[in-house]
Amino acid sequence: MEERHLIPESGVAADQEPSQEAVEVVNRREVRLRPGAEEKLVLQFMDSLNSYLSFSHSLSSTLGQAWMELASARHSMGTARLNTSLLDLKFHPASTTLKIAECDDDSVDAKARFVLRKWISSEEVGEDEDSNSTKSPEPADDDDEVCYSQVRRERAKSLSVFGILIPPKLRAAQQSFERALETLVEMANMQSSFLYSFHQLHQEVEDTKE
Amino acid sequence: MANRAQIPTKSSALIAMIADENGKGYKNYEDTVVGFLLAGVGNVDIRRKTNYLIVDSKTTVKQIEDAFKEFTTREDIAIVLISQYVANMIRFLVDSYNKPVPAILEIPSKDHPYDPAHDSVLSRVKYLFSTESVASGRR
Numbered sequence: 001m002e003e004r005h006l007i008p009e010s011g012v013a014a015d016q017e018p019s020q021e022a023v024e025v026v027n028r029r030e031v032r033l034r035p036g037a038e039e040k041l042v043l044q045f046m047d048s049l050n051s052y053l054s055f056s057h058s059l060s061s062t063l064g065q066a067w068m069e070l071a072s073a074r075h076s077m078g079t080a081r082l083n084t085s086l087l088d089l090k091f092h093p094a095s096t097t098l099k100i101a102e103c104d105d106d107s108v109d110a111k112a113r114f115v116l117r118k119w120i121s122s123e124e125v126g127e128d129e130d131s132n133s134t135k136s137p138e139p140a141d142d143d144d145e146v147c148y149s150q151v152r153r154e155r156a157k158s159l160s161v162f163g164i165l166i167p168p169k170l171r172a173a174q175q176s177f178e179r180a181l182e183t184l185v186e187m188a189n190m191q192s193s194f195l196y197s198f199h200q201l202h203q204e205v206e207d208t209k210e
Numbered sequence: 211m212a213n214r215a216q217i218p219t220k221s222s223a224l225i226a227m228i229a230d231e232n233g234k235g236y237k238n239y240e241d242t243v244v245g246f247l248l249a250g251v252g253n254v255d256i257r258r259k260t261n262y263l264i265v266d267s268k269t270t271v272k273q274i275e276d277a278f279k280e281f282t283t284r285e286d287i288a289i290v291l292i293s294q295y296v297a298n299m300i301r302f303l304v305d306s307y308n309k310p311v312p313a314i315l316e317i318p319s320k321d322h323p324y325d326p327a328h329d330s331v332l333s334r335v336k337y338l339f340s341t342e343s344v345a346s347g348r349r
Contacts, residue, residue: 049335053326060318063242067320070241083240087247089258095250097222098288100311112310114288117222119250158250170248177245181225188289188313191331195310198335 038204045197052190059183066176073170082162082170095119095154096181111196116185118178119154218311223288225251226281226312227262228274230293230319240264242293242319261287265296275300287312295322297330304330 074082099115159166159174229242243264246252253261263269263277278300281290294316297304307314307330314331318324326332 045335049332056324056326060324063245063318066245067241070245082244087252089254089260091256091258092252092254094224094253094261097224097251098220100218100220100223100288102219112313114313120222154250158248161247173245174248177249181246181249181251184225184289184291184315184317187315191313191315192310194335195331 038201041197041200041204045194045201048190048193048197052187052194055183055187055190059180059187062176062180062183066173066180069169069173069176073167073173076167076169077162086161095158096178098185111192112188113192114185114188116182118181119151218285220286220288223312224253224261224286226284226287226290227251228277228281228290228292228296229262229264229317230296230322231264231266240266242317246291265293271299275303278303282307282309282312282314284312289313289315291315291317293317293319293322294324294328295319298328301328301330305333308334 070082096116096118097120099117101113101115103111103113155174159170162170225246227243227246229240231240243262247262251261261281263274265274274296278290278292281287288311290312292304292314296319297316304314304316316324316329316331
């Protein structure tokens, strides 16, 4: 009864100043008018934050394995054959890049979606790839066979910086770092998602205070 | 009403790296950078500018700040990976960054494991749960 009296269409009755308690009731009522959307945002925030933390633990584990494999490769190859002084500064584009797409959940704001494109040759840079997968293509038919051989070629090109005879541990390290990249891209997507939810909820809280 | 965040869509963007040299004594190895370069993320443009910075004992804080500012303003970079140990050196700059793209991801290094309590992005959203946690947890 008291709530109905204190919530006229204009928001505040003209002939009386609302008390602190009345304003809080009004504000709670305004928040309750959109319970579904707010709860959805909270759930989305919690889910994506939880996923982000899980991925970060997974990343630490993957990187630990990758560093171990790299150290083993360095032990067999020698320090002089595996360090950054061997990297040349000649022009070369990255073989592994990202595609940025925009996810529109509503008309107010948008969030970024990152898609990993692994081992794309320089000829394909700029083409619009139709893929949401972060994994390398597996040979299933002739076109995929071409993709798979291209992936192998690009991987070998990356390894060739450190010599011709490549130990298995260095190949294993390369694959571990690729897995780490996949995890990082998922982390970036989760970060984008929980930051988006956070900004929406923060705006909701600020609007409520006003 | 919140302003609409502009997400620059792009079909081919780079991953930048700012990683620290790890190792003890006279043998220092840049394993994180070497590893991700093996995975194909290394890019050198016509002006011989790279998309990575290796932080060693001779690298100054100013150089790290300049690299961070450069990578976060380049339009061809989508994600910036930065070792959390290096991010702590320029924490003020990392905290003040708030654009959606490029995304900043703090990663562990061999000698310095990842600590969620120091992550800039996580610290920002802790505010949602407690207004005191940001001030008390960041010393």
